[in-house]
Amino acid sequence: MTARSKAAAGAVRTNCPRCGAPVLRQLVGRRAALMVTADAEPMPLAAAAPLTGPHRLAWRLRRLHGGGVDLHWLHLQAPVPAPIEAVLDHECPPGTPPGRRPDGALW
Template structure:
């Protein structure tokens, strides 16, 4: 089964983490229910990436296409022998936590000119 041609801009793009400023790769990985993946730029072997993986941190097979880098699900374990492609692992941010969102300010609270339960016209 062949893959359909990649749409423009569908591969990984280099960016910086907004919290810690580290260089990362960002891409929507998958066709139907795509995941918004943010991965570290450092390339690893499949075995090294597998050693760093845990349930909340996945690793991705990084392929070079004519349009640039493309992250794909790391299903290399199903193949015999080591994967020939470099792998990247999900980014674990070390930056400060984001500031809590403040509720929208509506100015000072107004009191109603009538008592509770009474309608004003």
């Protein structure tokens, strides 16, 4: 069995190329991985759950020892142990021009 490399663990903090908001980006999952772009501001799961929908998921936020964060799948139908922090899939604010790229955006 192979272990995940340290470079592959954890989310990268960056800015949204359209609206410039701070976001977290990470490839979440091992087999059917999904590139996640989530809002960088964590919130309690109780506050995040009502904001989810078919096209906006909540992601469990785990703090890493080095100060970074790691995103994990969150199953809202399963019982959740202790209070956890969550982040939501990023949505640009209404009125953001399509295709806008702030200066220095890489993607």
